[in-house]
Amino acid sequence: MFGLPTQDEPIPFDELPLDDPLLFDEPAGVVIPDIEWSAIAPNLILMLGGILLLTVVSLVRGRTPSWFSAVWTISTAVFAGVTLVPLWQRVQDDGAESVMAGAIGLDGFSLFVTGVMCLSVVLGALLLEGYLRREGLAGPEWYVLLLLSASGGVTMASANDLIVMFIGLEILSVAVYVMAAMHSKRVSSQEAGLKYFVLGAFSSAFLLYGIAMVYGATGTTNLVGIQQFLSETVLTQNGLLLAGFAFMLVGFGFKVGAVPFHNWTPDVYQGAPSPVVAYMASGVKVAGFAGMIRVFVVTFGPTYGADWRPMVYALAMLSLVVGSFGAIVQTDVKRMLAYSSISHGGFILVAVAANSEAGTAAALFYLLVYTFMIAGSFGIVTIMGRTGDGLHALSDYRGLSKARPGLALLFTVFLLAQAGVPFTGGFLAKFYVINSSVSQGQYVLALIAMSAAVVAAFLYLRIVVAMYFDGNTYRGESATLAGPKVRIPAAAGVALGIAVVGTLWLGILPGQMTSVAGDAVAQLVAIGP
Amino acid sequence: MLELTETWYLVLASLVFTIGAVGLMVRRNPLVQFMCVELMLNAVNLSFVAFARSLDDVRGQAIVFFVLVVAAAEVVVGLGIIVAIMRRRQGADADDISLMRG
Numbered sequence: 001m002f003g004l005p006t007q008d009e010p011i012p013f014d015e016l017p018l019d020d021p022l023l024f025d026e027p028a029g030v031v032i033p034d035i036e037w038s039a040i041a042p043n044l045i046l047m048l049g050g051i052l053l054l055t056v057v058s059l060v061r062g063r064t065p066s067w068f069s070a071v072w073t074i075s076t077a078v079f080a081g082v083t084l085v086p087l088w089q090r091v092q093d094d095g096a097e098s099v100m101a102g103a104i105g106l107d108g109f110s111l112f113v114t115g116v117m118c119l120s121v122v123l124g125a126l127l128l129e130g131y132l133r134r135e136g137l138a139g140p141e142w143y144v145l146l147l148l149s150a151s152g153g154v155t156m157a158s159a160n161d162l163i164v165m166f167i168g169l170e171i172l173s174v175a176v177y178v179m180a181a182m183h184s185k186r187v188s189s190q191e192a193g194l195k196y197f198v199l200g201a202f203s204s205a206f207l208l209y210g211i212a213m214v215y216g217a218t219g220t221t222n223l224v225g226i227q228q229f230l231s232e233t234v235l236t237q238n239g240l241l242l243a244g245f246a247f248m249l250v251g252f253g254f255k256v257g258a259v260p261f262h263n264w265t266p267d268v269y270q271g272a273p274s275p276v277v278a279y280m281a282s283g284v285k286v287a288g289f290a291g292m293i294r295v296f297v298v299t300f301g302p303t304y305g306a307d308w309r310p311m312v313y314a315l316a317m318l319s320l321v322v323g324s325f326g327a328i329v330q331t332d333v334k335r336m337l338a339y340s341s342i343s344h345g346g347f348i349l350v351a352v353a354a355n356s357e358a359g360t361a362a363a364l365f366y367l368l369v370y371t372f373m374i375a376g377s378f379g380i381v382t383i384m385g386r387t388g389d390g391l392h393a394l395s396d397y398r399g400l401s402k403a404r405p406g407l408a409l410l411f412t413v414f415l416l417a418q419a420g421v422p423f424t425g426g427f428l429a430k431f432y433v434i435n436s437s438v439s440q441g442q443y444v445l446a447l448i449a450m451s452a453a454v455v456a457a458f459l460y461l462r463i464v465v466a467m468y469f470d471g472n473t474y475r476g477e478s479a480t481l482a483g484p485k486v487r488i489p490a491a492a493g494v495a496l497g498i499a500v501v502g503t504l505w506l507g508i509l510p511g512q513m514t515s516v517a518g519d520a521v522a523q524l525v526a527i528g529p
Numbered sequence: 530m531l532e533l534t535e536t537w538y539l540v541l542a543s544l545v546f547t548i549g550a551v552g553l554m555v556r557r558n559p560l561v562q563f564m565c566v567e568l569m570l571n572a573v574n575l576s577f578v579a580f581a582r583s584l585d586d587v588r589g590q591a592i593v594f595f596v597l598v599v600a601a602a603e604v605v606v607g608l609g610i611i612v613a614i615m616r617r618r619q620g621a622d623a624d625d626i627s628l629m630r631g
Contacts, residue, residue, distance in 0.1 A: 170602070174606050177606050177607075178606055187614075190613050194559060194611070198553070201603050202566065205546075205549070205569035206569075212580060215580055215589060219586060220586075221592070
């Protein structure tokens, strides 16, 4: 029915060759594959760092100081980032390879994504430190979950096997479900956690069903095996495989918040604790897109690109349009940024739909820039939420330029970068994406992307106007900022500094990073000799 | 007598998956929604086993164990979130939990 290979008739029991010496003489030993630990060092460091942190704080008598967990997390992420350097050299010199019995791929792509994940952990931890103290929530669990979820994301980005990718996705997601629901004093946080959980589990099931279908059609879950099978075999009935593509695309679409699977994004972003949103919007999306590129562009791209590209094309187009127009009617800054992140997702999908190496490089560069600017934006939202994390209406930003001119300026930079203004990373990121799309002949999509960027610019300017101009004579009121005083914790200040430097650096001197993104080629290599 | 081939199991799995997916969208009680997620995951398990049988490949059956573990971990987290919500108010209905709209 589905074009399945048929199987021989099973042998009845009394006809089994039980006296065959070959059947019992060989002891059935388990063959343990060679594991090269150094190749998965960044992932191991992130995961062990999380587990050790949990152990240490449980063994210490009394409460550990609140800065301890943050410092631990940041050093772990930085250490994991440092171990990427020799691995990167090795991949550039000797080429990509498969490790862990073919389950993990060591290539430029996975290392680049790992680096971006480490970056988003550092920014997330810096924002969390002041936030937890302000909200009176001190606890190491947030940081443990942050590290564990990052290790899941790294697993996902470097998986060479669909099941390994699924497990990475679950480690990533389950930790983030908990983090979204962990602000015990806000009901909306738990509501966000529940919504995220139900829809996340729903999408995981879809992804898994897609994996099952691809397994049924190709006979393996290994990406290298699938790629080989698809290039060597012409399937007479490929309905099962195409259904697998569709289901997997639904699963990934939910994770990256692509329209029409975006409905959870504004609610969850609004309800979840702001620093967690900073991580969700950067780290989780980066990992989701990495998985998507690895499966669709690298594995299915060469043989079945023509079949999935229209689907991604439609997702990209819808995300761009809905993300840009949906943001306009919002009055809550967190919801606005949620819609803007949907529209950014649309841009990255444009690069995925290009189905080329240039498209992958453009997507990677976009993800790096996006991490800086979205973590910076949500960093400011974290600070502006003030105690209770509730002041997120656009009117709460009125007069910010008078009260905290520095903060208003930083937010302006992040928003202009998101709008794609030249001399910020956002401009070049959008430029490379559109470039890769046009070079594949997707003119209509490129046009829609550019128009969507213009519409989205209106939203960013609306926030800027609220900060700078509305305050002066807004309905005859004075120019003071409403609500309690804005305090900037030192750690959050550092995070904002890193984010703004990154955003501007990638806009003014992008050469180095674009060549790194260009070198970060995703490759599927069979297990070496 | 009708012979039960793997295709029957695949059709059954797709039916169970559909019941789970529709149930998750239609039912409003989070506990029932969790059960629907379980239905979906177990339907996938069934199709993995059926595929493994028809491909004569034991790896498909090994995958089921991974999926079981993941499903268990997911439910633990989901129930934890529900307990946290129930502590704050009576009754956990997905329609009650709707502060955020728009």
